[in-house]
Amino acid sequence: STVKRQSINVLDRGITANDRSDSTYKIIEIIEEAKKKGVTKIIFPKGRYDFYPTRAQEHYLFISNNDEGLKRVGFPIEGLDQLEIDGQGSQFIFHGFMNPFLVRDAKGITFKNFSIDFERPFHQEAEILAVDDGSMDLAFGEEFPYEITPAGILQFVGIREIPPGYPIFERLERRKDVEKKYGYQSLLEFDKEKRETAYMVYDLWIGNAVKAEHLPGERRVRIFHPKLSGTVGNIMTFAPSRRDYVGFTLTGSEDVIFDNITIHHAGGMGILGENCHNVTVKNSAVTPSKSRYISTTADATHFVNCSGEINLVNNLFENQKDDATNIHGIYAMVDTILDDKTIDVRVQHPHQYGFEFIDKGDLLELVQGPSMITYGANKVAEVERLSKEITRVKFVDTLDKRFQVGDSVAEVRDYPDVLIKGNIIRRNRARGMLLNCRGKTLVEDNYFHSPGAAILFEGDANFWFEQGGVSDAVIRNNVFDNSVFGVWGNSVLDVAAGISDEYQDKARYNKNILVEGNTFNVYDKGLLLDLFSVDGLIFRNNKIVKTQAYPERQIEKEFFNIEHSDNINIEDNNEFIGFE
Amino acid sequence: STVKRQSINVLDRGITANDRSDSTYKIIEIIEEAKKKGVTKIIFPKGRYDFYPTRAQEHYLFISNNDEGLKRVGFPIEGLDQLEIDGQGSQFIFHGFMNPFLVRDAKGITFKNFSIDFERPFHQEAEILAVDDGSMDLAFGEEFPYEITPAGILQFVGIREIPPGYPIFERLERRKDVEKKYGYQSLLEFDKEKRETAYMVYDLWIGNAVKAEHLPGERRVRIFHPKLSGTVGNIMTFAPSRRDYVGFTLTGSEDVIFDNITIHHAGGMGILGENCHNVTVKNSAVTPSKSRYISTTADATHFVNCSGEINLVNNLFENQKDDATNIHGIYAMVDTILDDKTIDVRVQHPHQYGFEFIDKGDLLELVQGPSMITYGANKVAEVERLSKEITRVKFVDTLDKRFQVGDSVAEVRDYPDVLIKGNIIRRNRARGMLLNCRGKTLVEDNYFHSPGAAILFEGDANFWFEQGGVSDAVIRNNVFDNSVFGVWGNSVLDVAAGISDEYQDKARYNKNILVEGNTFNVYDKGLLLDLFSVDGLIFRNNKIVKTQAYPERQIEKEFFNIEHSDNINIEDNNEFIGFE
């Protein structure tokens, strides 16, 4: 289009770099100006820019798979058409408790050439000095300040993050310091040298309060819990108790592009896209800063109820506390049947509260809870949000007689085509990725090294209520490098589904999967494929190479486990190298 | 007026009594119907009605002096003119985490003849079985379920509160059960027989997590903390860690009347009125239900930045965890001076966050922080809310040169006339009431028996930022029955002000107080009056009667302490009875 591409250089609007001054309110004004004047580019000349919560814009957000709350947003990008934010190699440092980016009801938004980080991380890290029966000695890094309360309980605290030159009234500031708490709920041990989760370690669910004592020496503490285990010299990480501070929240938006963006940290997921159309993440990274072992404290990226295309190309996803990506829909459970056309549906997991996906005119699939078999589809005539849990839905046609309380609805939509190409996924907690998307899915030329399954296909309508069921997935020319050296899953490629026994013969939740040309470096004869409720899978021209990377496990079933599936074709052109 | 007084009987709209069914959504629809059709009365025939959060209406509320949050409201009364809710003697029982009543931008709202309570209280109570060095043995009442985590930490839990006949999916319900936590932060000991705070006990700030062990016997626990002290046989109460669930939140409304309303419990204040005009509470009570020792977990009633009249007449306020009432304005501190007409003000206490009181056209007094001396007033030309902390204010006139960062603004308004007559105030924590209101204040024919000061006049613009400074207060014909048997204040009538030393001679914050015809039952020669920064007080025709109610204290100053005050007249017609 011939529209003159106006752009704003933030330095021309009073923002200053490299001085730790607060750029929050100014960037909010600049975004507002861009929206009014149709400016399509905001430029941050290379430098460090700091953002504090005091003048951030507040929005109460229900963010799928993260925690709801009043979010103090640094970059509120709403109802905007065509905007590019180019950091030109800048560092954006966020302070205290805030959400860096919100993209809502916006179109054509591009983020380029900058990194985001938080001054005070939301997780904690400490070196293991000693392990005894019911206690562990730890040395915390400088970035992870803590207190031991008079009650003898370990609590993690904040630091004073105030822009230079700001008036400090000590008594008032101290009262605010006390409010800065960083909760915890579980521990996870990382291998100090390999910077990945230690072999076969579990999350230690220690709760949000443990007994502790100071030890001689700086930042040294002994903590007490019956379930403590670990290897001296490794790094013990504390997970935050909530997912409140997502890096980039994308909701109800279109054509969002991340290009050469680095996410060093977030107090939840790095990028969460919900009800979005076309999202691309390329040449970017989720990776720790400084010498930290953790990048984002939950998934690197995560997409719910999206459409169009999701492209993850040439990215590095490492050291995040969950999967590199998870692409799925949502089931809402039938709570009450009011009449033959009207039901109340209720979302069942707190991270689904407030998630709005049912709109007038939508086509919903009516799904039998225990089997996820679709009774049929019905169009939405009227919809009313009663609360963050309950939505009242009136349908155009009378409801299928079989449909009952405990069954679910999900949106029949233009399921997104998923392209995952040329990425490095490693050293994170749990799985490489969860692919629960009915659109065309291509996973090609990626390098996987995750402690759980490299790829998990799943879905259920009885506990997690995540709609999945691939229908066209190609897994081609990837390197699965010694996956499953941890406890999250028992196969490199894992296809599961929440289907109760009585329906296992009938239901085929995932279909039409091609696994070809991949290299599986494996340290024993553990499962490459664990299939359940699949109709149609071809495993051909893959290379399976034996390595010595990890101690071998006790193997029940070698390489392949296939249950309640049809048309599974493990061709004989797969090459097993290095096995006796 | 001749408008036909239509009314709705809830039983005609599908609500049923005495069956624990969920009336929440139906009453929301009834209120909506009343608003549309101009119905002015909603009747609940006598019975028990239950309200659950699942279908409550959600509002993000900043509630002054309580905690902000997404509130799940049972009775949302907004933008309504003339509505009476008559319970005809009914009991309203609320379940889980919800806010019973919200009255916002409404006019002529009357509540009559019903009580409110919560099935699961937000505080805890236990009998003290034993006290040792650093530990205490407790027996919890049945209403206060708890767990001891694997880490050995005491946590209080919820109960399953589900309407009868509602489908229960055990796995899903169990996941929700885990979310129900009831936090704690401090302990306060009550005398078992007298049902009041034990003599001279302090709040024990034990934090939100203490070590604990099960003891043999039902609901018996030993807790550990260095600061534990108490008397075996007394009741130890645990205060909740937040004020999230106010009974009645009144904001921006007019002519609100409570008549024969009983508030048995709330997870914060009973009635909080902010920016309201004319509020009356009469023939009502804040009093514990069943055999509990606590009614509301914070003030019984509390009014901020109100105008017109506040009437508290013939009420019982007992066993609330703070004052019976507190009537004050608010100071907002100058954070930044942008130009000679524009400043950013910042509220300083988290319970003031989001409090909006500055409107275009308002007259604001400009106040010197350390002295609360008013430089002068200036009119608001423009106001912009930047965040829940910061408001940008542009004035009509150039600012007084002396006005600087650290000083404050407050609203010059039609300060409400306060009538407090015929009330019984007893067995609560802390003071009888805080009267920080510049309107005509009459406190007459009340009975006070609180562990702190019976009446406290105060205000400051350097820590609590509460605007006070009475200008016409009459304290007449009350019975102050053995006040100050606790640690909250050191005089029956206490007049204070946050004025730093260098201004104590100049500033006179409270003016024109008449104390006459009262009976002071006192157990020693402790202070009846402790005056600071007062101009004009008359103490006449009062009777001071010596009792043996409590052990006598070490007295430094007998009866009267007067500092930095003028025109203080302790007349000689006050009768001292029973003193040697």
Ligand SMILES: [Ca+2]
């Ligand atoms: Ca939709």
